[in-house]
Amino acid sequence: MELSVxxxxxxxxxxxxLRGVAAAFRPGRVTAILGPNGSGxxxxxxxxxxLLDADAGHVRIDGRHIARIEPRERARLIGYLPQDATVHWNVRVRDLVALGRLPHRSPFAGESEADAMAIGAALAATDTFPLAARATDALSGGERARVLLARVLAGEPRWLLADEPLASLDPVHQLALLDQLRALAASGMGVVIVLHDLIQAARAADDVLLxxxxEVVAFGPAAEALTHQPLREAFGVEVMIVPDEQGRLLPVPIGRTKA
Ligand SMILES: Nc1ncnc2c1ncn2[C@@H]1O[C@H](COP(=O)(O)OP(=O)(O)OP(=O)(O)O)[C@@H](O)[C@H]1O
Structure with missing residues (x-):
């Protein structure tokens, strides 16, 4: 089930x-989208x-135009976590996460066993079980971010699109979330995340779109996109490529490219 533009x-x-953007995102992989502020x-x-209409071109999921998929089905296919997501009602954490099941429930139906399992799995995946009975307006920013991710995961979407999901997380929860995203991709989900950190992208992403x-500067395997020339072109930065303990090549920014 490919997602393509x-x-x-x-x-x-x-x-x-955005102009002339073409890319095919593949399920079972983590794709990181990177670029300077305001690059789109x-x-x-x-x-x-x-959520936005295109002036030209199409978004397709498995060959179907996304604009022609009815919203409930689309919500089952795609889970979207916005940047700076907010919670409008002061509900308990578990009730908020349970809202992620709405695309799967018939109107007025109670919570099924499958709903309860998915909610439990989403709380576990985001390390938010201990928060389940808390009120959402009594959470820290990073706790709230994890709860909002849990709501998206509870919907068991085929695709997870997350805009800067690491932004308010401490280092331990950043690493845990990246591991979690890799596990979700390994289970077959397509994961597309906006990141700012080149090193985190090199660690977590299979593919990178710069x-x-x-406009697209590079799109392909992380080991090819996160290299000197594409990063120079996209960001105007010079990097030192350093292997980590598992042999992955990490681009460490060392300075701005001289004009
Ligand atoms: N409602 C709007 N009307 C006009 N221009 C907008 C609007 N919203 C965003 N933009 C502009 O569109 C461009 C792309 O914005 P976008 O938020 O997609 O960038 P981004 O790469 O996600 O940036 P960042 O890294 O800062 O989050 C920016 O130049 C922004 O100023």
């Missing part, structure tokens, strides 16, 4: 934010989630 152009207000990462993810000013 072809010749995508998207405008916000009267600005063209969030816009691309929101378009992939079917954006600059709304």
């Amino acid at each position: 072809s010749d995508l152009a998207v405008s916000l207000g009267n600005r063209q934010v 990462k969030s816009t691309l993810v929101r378009t992939l989630a079917g 954006l600059k000013a709304g």
Whole structure:
């Protein structure tokens, strides 16, 4: 079940934010989207989630135009975690996570055993079981971020699209989340995440899409995209490539590219 975009152009207000974007994201893999501030990462993810209309080009999931999939089915296929997600009601954590099951439940039906299992698995995956009975407005920013991810995971989507999911997490929870995303991908889910940290991307991503000013600079295996020339082109930074203990090549930024 491939998620793909072809010749995508998207405008916000009267600005063209994405142009000529083509990429095929593959299930069972973690794809990181990276690029400078304002390069269009969030816009691309929101378009992939079917939340923004394209001026040109299409988003397809398994060959079907995303705009033509009815919202309930789309919500079962794609789980979207926005940047700076907020909680509008002060509900208990478990009740908030349970909302992630709505695309699977018939109206007015109670919680099924499958719902309870999925909610439990999502709480466990995000290390939020101990928070289950707490009120959401009494959580720290990082705790809230994990609970919101749990809500998305409870929906057991085929694709997880997460916009900077590490932003408010401490280092332990960042590493735990990246491990979790890798485990989800290993179970067959397609995972697309916006990241800022090159090293985390090299550790966690199978594939990398580099954006600059709304256009794709590189898209391919992380070991090829996170190298000197594409990073110079996308970010204007020089990197030192350092192998980690597992032989993965980590790009460590060491300075700005001289003009
Ligand atoms: N509603 C809007 N109207 C007009 N322009 C917008 C609107 N929202 C965002 N933009 C512009 O679109 C461009 C892309 O924004 P987007 O949020 O996709 O970038 P990003 O790569 O996710 O950035 P960041 O790393 O800062 O989160 C930016 O130049 C931004 O200023």
